[in-house]
Amino acid sequence: MERVSTHLRTLASTLAAGTRLPSTRSLSADLGVGPVTVQRAVALLVAEGLVETRPGTGNFVTGSARRATPRDVAWQAEALGLTRPRVVDTTASGVRAPGADVIPLHWGYPLPELQPEGLVRTALSRAVRHPDALMPAPSSGHPLLRQLLAGELSARTPECDVTADDVLITSGAQSALVAAFRGLASPGDTVVMETPTFWGAIAAATEAGLQIVPVASGPRGLDPEALDRAMRTHGARLVYAQPTWANPTATVWDPTTRSAVLGLLEEHAAFLIEDDWARDLSLGDDHPLPLVCRDPHGHVVYVRSYTKGMSPSIRAAGLVARGPAMQRIRGSRWAADLYVSTVLQLAAAEILGSPGWRRHVGGLGRQLSVRRDALMTAISRHAPSAELTSVPQGGLSLWLRLPEGADPATVAARCLQDGVAISPGDEWFPGEPSGPFVRLGYAAAPTEQFETAARTIGRHLPR
Amino acid sequence: MERVSTHLRTLASTLAAGTRLPSTRSLSADLGVGPVTVQRAVALLVAEGLVETRPGTGNFVTGSARRATPRDVAWQAEALGLTRPRVVDTTASGVRAPGADVIPLHWGYPLPELQPEGLVRTALSRAVRHPDALMPAPSSGHPLLRQLLAGELSARTPECDVTADDVLITSGAQSALVAAFRGLASPGDTVVMETPTFWGAIAAATEAGLQIVPVASGPRGLDPEALDRAMRTHGARLVYAQPTWANPTATVWDPTTRSAVLGLLEEHAAFLIEDDWARDLSLGDDHPLPLVCRDPHGHVVYVRSYTKGMSPSIRAAGLVARGPAMQRIRGSRWAADLYVSTVLQLAAAEILGSPGWRRHVGGLGRQLSVRRDALMTAISRHAPSAELTSVPQGGLSLWLRLPEGADPATVAARCLQDGVAISPGDEWFPGEPSGPFVRLGYAAAPTEQFETAARTIGRHLPR
Numbered sequence: 001m002e003r004v005s006t007h008l009r010t011l012a013s014t015l016a017a018g019t020r021l022p023s024t025r026s027l028s029a030d031l032g033v034g035p036v037t038v039q040r041a042v043a044l045l046v047a048e049g050l051v052e053t054r055p056g057t058g059n060f061v062t063g064s065a066r067r068a069t070p071r072d073v074a075w076q077a078e079a080l081g082l083t084r085p086r087v088v089d090t091t092a093s094g095v096r097a098p099g100a101d102v103i104p105l106h107w108g109y110p111l112p113e114l115q116p117e118g119l120v121r122t123a124l125s126r127a128v129r130h131p132d133a134l135m136p137a138p139s140s141g142h143p144l145l146r147q148l149l150a151g152e153l154s155a156r157t158p159e160c161d162v163t164a165d166d167v168l169i170t171s172g173a174q175s176a177l178v179a180a181f182r183g184l185a186s187p188g189d190t191v192v193m194e195t196p197t198f199w200g201a202i203a204a205a206t207e208a209g210l211q212i213v214p215v216a217s218g219p220r221g222l223d224p225e226a227l228d229r230a231m232r233t234h235g236a237r238l239v240y241a242q243p244t245w246a247n248p249t250a251t252v253w254d255p256t257t258r259s260a261v262l263g264l265l266e267e268h269a270a271f272l273i274e275d276d277w278a279r280d281l282s283l284g285d286d287h288p289l290p291l292v293c294r295d296p297h298g299h300v301v302y303v304r305s306y307t308k309g310m311s312p313s314i315r316a317a318g319l320v321a322r323g324p325a326m327q328r329i330r331g332s333r334w335a336a337d338l339y340v341s342t343v344l345q346l347a348a349a350e351i352l353g354s355p356g357w358r359r360h361v362g363g364l365g366r367q368l369s370v371r372r373d374a375l376m377t378a379i380s381r382h383a384p385s386a387e388l389t390s391v392p393q394g395g396l397s398l399w400l401r402l403p404e405g406a407d408p409a410t411v412a413a414r415c416l417q418d419g420v421a422i423s424p425g426d427e428w429f430p431g432e433p434s435g436p437f438v439r440l441g442y443a444a445a446p447t448e449q450f451e452t453a454a455r456t457i458g459r460h461l462p463r
Numbered sequence: 464m465e466r467v468s469t470h471l472r473t474l475a476s477t478l479a480a481g482t483r484l485p486s487t488r489s490l491s492a493d494l495g496v497g498p499v500t501v502q503r504a505v506a507l508l509v510a511e512g513l514v515e516t517r518p519g520t521g522n523f524v525t526g527s528a529r530r531a532t533p534r535d536v537a538w539q540a541e542a543l544g545l546t547r548p549r550v551v552d553t554t555a556s557g558v559r560a561p562g563a564d565v566i567p568l569h570w571g572y573p574l575p576e577l578q579p580e581g582l583v584r585t586a587l588s589r590a591v592r593h594p595d596a597l598m599p600a601p602s603s604g605h606p607l608l609r610q611l612l613a614g615e616l617s618a619r620t621p622e623c624d625v626t627a628d629d630v631l632i633t634s635g636a637q638s639a640l641v642a643a644f645r646g647l648a649s650p651g652d653t654v655v656m657e658t659p660t661f662w663g664a665i666a667a668a669t670e671a672g673l674q675i676v677p678v679a680s681g682p683r684g685l686d687p688e689a690l691d692r693a694m695r696t697h698g699a700r701l702v703y704a705q706p707t708w709a710n711p712t713a714t715v716w717d718p719t720t721r722s723a724v725l726g727l728l729e730e731h732a733a734f735l736i737e738d739d740w741a742r743d744l745s746l747g748d749d750h751p752l753p754l755v756c757r758d759p760h761g762h763v764v765y766v767r768s769y770t771k772g773m774s775p776s777i778r779a780a781g782l783v784a785r786g787p788a789m790q791r792i793r794g795s796r797w798a799a800d801l802y803v804s805t806v807l808q809l810a811a812a813e814i815l816g817s818p819g820w821r822r823h824v825g826g827l828g829r830q831l832s833v834r835r836d837a838l839m840t841a842i843s844r845h846a847p848s849a850e851l852t853s854v855p856q857g858g859l860s861l862w863l864r865l866p867e868g869a870d871p872a873t874v875a876a877r878c879l880q881d882g883v884a885i886s887p888g889d890e891w892f893p894g895e896p897s898g899p900f901v902r903l904g905y906a907a908a909p910t911e912q913f914e915t916a917a918r919t920i921g922r923h924l925p926r
Binding site: 002009012013043044046047048049050069070071072073075076077078079080081082109112115117120121124125128129133134135136137157158159161171172174175178182184186187189200203204206207209237255258259269270271285287289294296297298311312313314315322323324325328331332334335336337338339340341342343344 | 465472476506507509510511512513532533534535536538539540541542543544545572575578580583584587588591592596597598599600620621622624634635637638641645647649650652663666667669670672700718721722732733734748750752757759760761774775776777778785786787788791794795797798799800801802803804805806807
């Protein structure tokens, strides 16, 4: 019948309104189908308003098929009601795809040449041939990948008793963050965040309906006294942080901060979401122990991204939680997503288990440190008024304070006009920015372009 | 340094508390590293609490490394605060993986032999080799897949002007539903739903903090008068429904219902989420026109699943929305997920564009209709007191009313003890069930098992 109705629709759209359709008998003969099929097809077009039946006379084209009604969506403004916070949108500079003719210092993913392309393609190809590949994965994740994350953590210190049962696999760290925010807090609740911090976490918390209390992070990490004060003042039971190579400052919490924060979590009976986004992005030999390894009682909910070190196509992350917290997070995540494609989970497990993976991570660190140095040198030569806040030992970017009076958005817009994309720092502040910052990534552009980029930036800064 | 600290941790875990560690010099010589490296490794263990330094005496094992602290998560109950609604959990029978020795009439995915396994593996393998495969996809989706969905809709009728710009690709229909609920309504708002309806939609709306107003669906679909009344009484501006082969009743809205509901949406300036979950699961020649094709002004937000007809591994769905509604939904989705793996999107596009796909969909429908008939026959023979509510023309399951007095949960539990998994109907009701129902899937078990299954069910029903 579909063929017949399609034919009739085409006919109706080419005939003038009021034109009579051929009779059922003649259509039936023309199309080589029974009269009942023709009648059913005509009834469908009547239902669609393309044809009207005049009893005793025949079927006539209404004319409404001649063209689509012009779209008018103005009614939606009032229907949608209250407006939403600005931060939840798709304009964050770190995910705006780089144009081909732009030097992408804004971009949050390593260049293809820094990715383990061979490993990833091989792992995906093997995963596709795996007997489990086309089965739905269990909601908590494929056992192999869950076991690998638990093993990675428990191998770090005998204190750490994370098991595969404590692991939930999600489609990327962003899903894990949303599930954690929703699972651990209710709309209107308060979450303490380092400031500046990852815009994705700000968006996820906002989308979960949480109120964000920003606490400044210094060179040693989150100030425990300020954290204690903020939690008391605002009754916060939930903290979000990146203790290791924070995005964007590259800060690593020192051992004293780590112990003090763990103590505060116990004291306040509170949760910390430890976003370990850069685990595979160490620029040296340092691999700080995740906080979750020193937390036997389930205060720390740990999120470990695989996407950044492997490939944007391996959308998989692991989340560790213990106790009822895990049940809540699993529930939120399940309602949002059900499960992650088995193919991607098998590929991630294959990569993690391959001997090439450790080699890749080591080599990536060396390449990133060369790139970091090259960009630092170029900036200090051509844009000396931009002050580097610290030399990153992990992660993908420099965090620079512009001279007073410079407006990051204006500088970014001017640089973009001249073919250099940089990120205004404001997107990393949940509240008001503490100064004029920009973030420059050293992983997404060819190093040969660093000099040009730095020169362009320097040109648009006050001296 | 990692090697050294790992060595020291092993040492600390095997020595009694209070034992002195070897001197820096002797460790340095044993491990073939410089004394500074040893000191840094010791400092790390001190930070981790495994070792303590007694000035002037040396470094001593604290004993805390000897075994993991027993986990105590009792504090979480109070920290997590208000309890959550029951529906958001991971026990829904449609996603509990079937045990190997159970006849899985509860399971929501077609058997591997009904999936286009060759097509899927070939498409995934080709996708892995595609030049875009390892690039992050644009947040709204890969252009190819967006274009294919827009083309599928606009080919149906000249009235329909959906373009690729109106399409958002999400990782499965569940993500699309959550994004739509969050984007179109705020916590505390009301959504009208058909009852019974898909448990995943109930979970998604609940997770989005919405109040659900259930409206009974009859053999012609949602009753427009009841819908009008419910929207007025509760001030609802959002409706969720499956107008074509609803899960679980297999109801198809008739043309009058469709027109009336579209009229009501305009009258109330309201949105309808049209969940077209079974588009590829027609058991005959009928392919009803999606409502979105008759809605020029963006009242209908359309969700089209690819996972069901292709493979659980192709976690991809398309959502169509127009106007500010799309901006809101895109924002919610972006905060939750950022983007979908390019590999999965390319594979879905490859499958949809292949000549084998149409053949597969046609063949699947024929196989499903044979299976439907076989299960219907077996049930009417062995469990005649279970009344089939309608003969499904699409989808994967029968919806049966048990005789009065039967408790679906008890029947399901007894059947499971005897090796047959069925779904108690209660999970499909957002409110109180309107009667004792069970859902039996005909796609996930070998047909040879239908007789045994029906006999087991019959044994546990009142006569």
